[in-house]
Amino acid sequence: MSRAFAQDPLFLHLFGNSQLDQRAKNKVTAFVSFMFDKSFFCNEEVWGIFENESLLGTYLIEKPQLNKLQNIKGVFFAIMYSILWSTRISGKTLNLLNSYMRITRSAAPSLTHHYLVMIGVKPEAQGKGLGTAMLLHLLNMVNEDDTSQGVALDTENKENIKLYRRFGFTLSRETQVNHVPVYCMFYQKD
Structure with missing residues (x-):
């Protein structure tokens, strides 16, 4: 799945171009594996x-x-895995990831909600409606969950704003993390 995020602006900024650099590819793969x-x-x-x-x-x-x-x-896992994972990335990258999390999470509303961490489609499968199918599945699940008021997400791709708006998301904040533009969005249930 790491190829799905190869051209993501945040991944490019944090790890480099994983399509051209094997070290960057290894870092992206390790990060996606960590997230799973x-x-x-x-x-x-x-x-x-x-x-x-x-x-x-x-x-x-x-x-x-x-x-x-x-x-x-979750805290125990994050600490243990971060220690292991920190040998694969620099302290600077780890600090940028922490800043990113702090900034994007503070943009989310105080309502109880789901948080879309990642969504991606392999390059060879893009344009076939898979992203749409995943978003529809996600929104259906959230709409059926009585404990949730919606979904928060963030994207670094300005062109994604239009896509997410089609599904009912609104732009709640535009910000930057180390000169990378970040667009924070929220879908609120009716």
């Missing part, structure tokens, strides 16, 4: 579309209202 591991360990929602046992597209979403045990497990 974290999602499974913290009982977050991971959903994907497969064809012939090949993952074509996926999203990772944090659910609202984790119980205390899940929070403790």
Whole structure:
């Protein structure tokens, strides 16, 4: 799935061009792997579309209202994995990721909500409606969840704003993280 994020502005800024540089490719792959591991360990929602046992597209979403045990497990996992993962990335990159998380999470509304961590489709499967199918699945799940008031997300691709608006998201904040533009959006249930 790391190829789905190869041209993402934040990934390019943090890791370099993974299509041209093997070290950057390894870092992107390690980061995406970390995000999947974290999602499974913290009982977050991971959903994907497969064809012939090949993952074509996926999203990772944090659910609202984790119980205390899940929070403790999540913190423990994040600390342990961050220590292991920090050998693969620089302290500067780790600080930028922490800044990104702090800034984007502060842009989310105080309402109880889901948080779309990542959504991506492999390049060879793009343009076939898989992203739309994943967003519709996500919104259906959120609309059926009585504990959630909506979905927050952030994107660094300005052209994604138009796509997310078609699904009912509104732009809540424009900001920057180390000169990378970030667009924070929210879908509020009716």
